[in-house]
Amino acid sequence: MKYMLLVCGDDTVDASGMAPVEPWVEELGAERGVRLHGHRLRLPADAVTVRVRDGEVLRTDGPFAETKEYVAGFDILECADLEEAVAAAAKHPVATVGAMEVRPFWDDEDAPGEIRRLDAELTEAARERDIDRAMACYAPDVEVFHPVSGLEQSGVDALRKAAELWFAKLAGPVHREVLDLRLRVDESVAFGHALVRTRATLVDGGTLDTTARVTTGYRAAGDRWRIVHQHTSVPFSGDLPGTGGDRS
Incomplete structure (x- = not known):
C-alpha cells in the first residue's frame, strides 16, 4: 500500500x-x-x-x-x-x-490492472487490424523505436504511418501474444517489460512468427494511461558482428 x-x-x-x-x-x-x-x-x-x-x-x-x-x-x-x-x-x-x-492513499485505484487492459486493447487492435484503435493507446508525443523500419518514430502521426506500412505487408489478422509482462507502477508513470510473440501471414504467402522484447513507458493522462515510449528488440535471422543477434 x-x-x-x-x-x-x-x-x-x-x-x-x-x-x-x-x-x-x-x-x-x-x-x-x-x-x-x-x-x-x-x-x-x-x-x-x-x-x-x-x-x-x-x-x-x-x-x-x-x-x-x-x-x-x-x-x-x-x-x-x-x-x-x-x-x-x-x-x-x-x-x-x-x-x-x-x-x-485511497485504495480504490488499480493502475496495474488498467495498464494490463491497455495492453489487451493493443492485442485486440492487432487482431482486428484496427489502426485507429491501436493508436488510441498511445500519447500524442509518443516516442517509439519501430523494428520494421529500424527508425525511431516521434509522435503518434509518424507511428501511424509506420503501422500502416507494417499492416500492408500482412494478410489477415495479426496474432499478438504477451508471454510475460512485468510492471513497475508509480503515481503517474509506469514501466513494463514483456516478451511478445507476433504471428501473421505475409501478403506474399510467407509467415511471420517472431518473439520480441518490448520495453514500454506509460504515463497517466487525466483518467487513463497511455503509452509514451516503446522500444522493441527483435532477433535477426542471422548473427551480425557486434549485435548479439538482436535488432534493437
Whole structure:
C-alpha cells in the first residue's frame, strides 16, 4: 500500500544538529525500494494560497495556516502496512526535530490492472487490424523505436504511418501474444517489460512468427494511461558482428 509522508519542520527548533537526510533516502530508496520518490519544498514564505469565493479568485501570499510547523517536503512510500510506514517515518532525521505525518492513499485505484487492459486493447487492435484503435493507446508525443523500419518514430502521426506500412505487408489478422509482462507502477508513470510473440501471414504467402522484447513507458493522462515510449528488440535471422543477434 502507498503512503504519503509529509515532512513537517518547526521554525522554532534548532535543526543544526540534525543528521543528514541522504542516508535515509539511500536506505529506503535504492536499497529497500520502500521510498518511491519525494522532494523538498521551498519555505512557507514562498507559498501562495488560492481560494475562490463567489467566482472571485482570492490569492494570498504565504501558507494557508499560520503555524510554527510547516510542510518542508514529502515522500511517497510503498509499504506492506501502516506499521512499516510508521517505522520508516521514525527513521527520518526530521522526526527528531519536527514531525512526520503518515497518510495512506485511497485504495480504490488499480493502475496495474488498467495498464494490463491497455495492453489487451493493443492485442485486440492487432487482431482486428484496427489502426485507429491501436493508436488510441498511445500519447500524442509518443516516442517509439519501430523494428520494421529500424527508425525511431516521434509522435503518434509518424507511428501511424509506420503501422500502416507494417499492416500492408500482412494478410489477415495479426496474432499478438504477451508471454510475460512485468510492471513497475508509480503515481503517474509506469514501466513494463514483456516478451511478445507476433504471428501473421505475409501478403506474399510467407509467415511471420517472431518473439520480441518490448520495453514500454506509460504515463497517466487525466483518467487513463497511455503509452509514451516503446522500444522493441527483435532477433535477426542471422548473427551480425557486434549485435548479439538482436535488432534493437
